[in-house]
Amino acid sequence: MNTKRLLPVLGLGLLSACSTVKSHRVRPDYEQVDKQQVKRLVVVTQPLPNGIPAVGELWSLLARQWVNQNRNFIAKSNLALPDRPGDTSFKGLCVEGLEGVLWLDPSITLKNKEGGAEASVKARLTRCRDGEEVWAAEAGGSWDSKDEDYAQRVEQYVQELGEEVRPYVVPSAKLLRATLDTLPNPQLNDADTDEKIELGE
Template sequence: MNRLALVLGLVLLAGCATVKSSRVRPDYETVDKTQVKRLAVVTQPLPDGKQEVGELWSLIARRYVNQNRDFIAKANVAIPGDPEDTSHKGLCVEGIEGILWLAPNVKRTGTGMEAAVRAQLLRCRDGQEVWAAEAAGSWPSEDERYKELTVQYTNELGAEIAPYVGPTFRLLSATLDTLPRPTLNDVDVEEKIELGE
């Protein structure tokens, strides 16, 4: 009986993303809350070595922070290889105040996926870390709860990303929910409405 309870407990845990750590700069409320709102999302290295899966990660993250964390994520990219410079200064163009960097580790396992992410929000003006988190979990690739979401993203990015949609969304939503919330002024709110996400 105890063994059955242990197995059931492990199965339930395997279906959840575990945020292992999360931190925000101690001066966030007085410095970055009103200054780091417009972001570019970068996934590097590519999850499972696949460009289209990297694009999925960045697109899910961009939409998630726009809809759930009050940021104005304006761009999303996926870059192969390990970053030599994690500040991604080349993406800090006019109108971008921060880089949301996702460093994934993804492994397909039978009918599921094991995934982990190291995430950072970096200020463009000096490359300093504003927020960081690490999370991991394992999920089945097919999940009825994410069927419509899978259809949406496969229509946009191709059928090959289908097994990654549900696990990626679950991992990233848990991770990105630990982001702080910036303060938006009226101009920011108008800009966010124009993004339409």
């Protein structure tokens, strides 16, 4: 997938008053341990929102771009998988060079074709070395599918992923921004910083 054509999701616009982060937590030893050790991630959306692969890809792509642009994580890849995961440590995704898995467990229901959506997510960051949770959050809300501030961005994602994602882009982006804004921020060394710059997102 060529994501270089997509517009940045930096900022993701103003949040709707309807967005709600219900809870979030970070490991109590984060500053001493994971801040220096969990930086390189894969983002996975599983199961697929409404069973639609393109919408799952949209969620994972939005999340990957957001953490690369707004946190010091190096999110190297994103994917969307069907069915509920049997192993929520995601050890099978922890290939060489990855230190963590950012898992999105989504729910999104369109109100009508273009009128907006009710959406919620359970999100979790696990570390690859032992499958332990580093961070988790739950959020939900209701958003319109049309927002002039997002118009050009919507067209970019439609071009990349297909017309069926159109009504999902704005609600998904606003929900994920609210959720991921509770993520902690890892600390990068010089080599990490160079790697992040080369990533180019």
